[in-house]
Amino acid sequence: MPSLFDPVQAGELQLANRIALAPLTRNRAPDAIPTALMAEYYAQRASAGLLITEATAISHQGQGYSDVPGLYAPAQLAGWKQVTDAVHAQDGKIVVQLWHVGRVSHTDLQPGGGQPVAPSAITANTKTVLIRDGVPTFVDTSAPRALAADELPGIVHSYEVAARAAVNAAGFDGVEIHGANGYLLDQFLKRGSNQREDNYGGSIENRARLLLEVTRAITAAIGGGRTGIRLSPVTPANDAYDADPQPLFDYLVKQLATLDLAYVHIIEGATGGPRELDDRPFDYAALKAAYRAAGGQGAWMVNNGYDKALAEQAVAEGADIVAFGKPYIANPDLVARLRHNAPLNTPDKMTFYGGGAKGYTDYPALAA
Structure with missing residues (x-):
């Protein structure tokens, strides 16, 4: 039986x-450009499998x-390159x-001060x-405008x-496609934000269309084996809601199963809650079974509120990867702390x- 500390292929x-290391927004990229401080932060955490x-x-x-950083301008790409170089120097994967x-x-954050965009012109209660x-x-978020159908190919x-x-x-x-937490692709999936x-x-097929178009375009560009996707079937984050999520997400993972993804990253319950x-209610075991039955071979990643005991149980029950969020903020050497049952720093x-560095890169590692 595999353990939390055994290698795995994704x-x-x-x-x-x-x-x-789960994605954690830290708002330390002025002008959307990654910094040397960010390179230090990620390199400190490079002992994570991913x-x-x-x-x-x-x-x-x-x-x-x-x-928050971007990936659409030369300075942003150069900033990220120093991050990936720092992580790879520590033999990490990112x-x-x-x-x-x-x-x-x-x-204030949109080009020319314009309105944000959405599937439908419904303001998020967030x-x-x-x-x-x-x-x-x-x-408060600003009132959005509905995207026209002819704008969607440009987003893809x-x-x-x-x-x-x-x-x-x-x-x-x-790359990991963010299809969760009430952001654009999730907005299209869920009826609470999509009234097109x-x-x-x-x-269901129509609401899943944009996410699947995006995923197919990315896998065609860089390969499914380098592509993951994050989903959150029931989180209320950012005013996300669908009255009947099980058939929606069962359908979605069956379609994703054909794309040879590296992994599927599932947030169980309310993000951070x-x-x-x-x-x-949601049956995550049935979701995974639907993915596997449709031929999906990607690693199955679980996320939300995991500690060591719960993570070990998840791996014993068939999860391939467990993502940790908040514990990584204050514990750059979380892998070692979990392995040795060491106490965790408090964030x-x-x-x-x-x-800046305070509360970001200044948390102590275990004594050698």
Whole structure:
């Protein structure tokens, strides 16, 4: 029986262990450009089997928070290259999470101060982060406009261009498509945010269309073995909601099974909250079974609220990789701490979003 610390294959990625750094937005990329401090942060955590970067915008339109990185300008690619070089120098593996926030944005962050875009013109009941004079402030998202059907091929193309640049210019080992947490692709999936009446709305097949078009374009560009995808069937994050998620996500993973993905990354329950929601029951075992029955061979990654005991149980029950989020903020050497049952550092919540090295790269590792 495999353990949490055994190697695992995820598509073309040979991982040293089954522990992943989950994507964690830290708002430390001024002007959307990754920095040397970010390179230090990720290199500190390179003992994870897989590092998944913070969500990274595929275009200026895809930006939704202050000081989060992008992947659409030369300076951004150069910034990310110093990150991937630092991680690879530590024998780590790193993929970038590709992001378009859709309606979870603010006019201050959009090209020309325009409206954010969405499947339908429905404002998200959530907040974003603007950093002004170095101070992060939570503000309501702006009212979006509905995307026209003829704009959608351009968004698919932006994902494809970003994926090629990530691998060929920025040096990433692969990409993870962010199809979760109430951002653009998830907005199209779920009825609460998608009230379209064209080929991208209504039926399950139509609502899944954009996510599948994006995934097919990326796998054609860089290969399925370098492509992962993140899904969150029931999280309420960013006002995401669908009254009947099981058939929707069962259909979706059956389609994804044909694309030879490196991995499927599932958020169980509410992102950063309860693993089970009384008002949103979901059968994750059935979801995985649907993927495997349809021929899906990608590694199965689970995420949300895992500690060592729960992670070991998940691996024993068939999970291939377990993603850890908040524990990695304060514990760059989390793999060693889990292996040796060492105590964990406590994160400083005041430094989660924005700032410098404090609460970012200054957490102590275990004594040698």
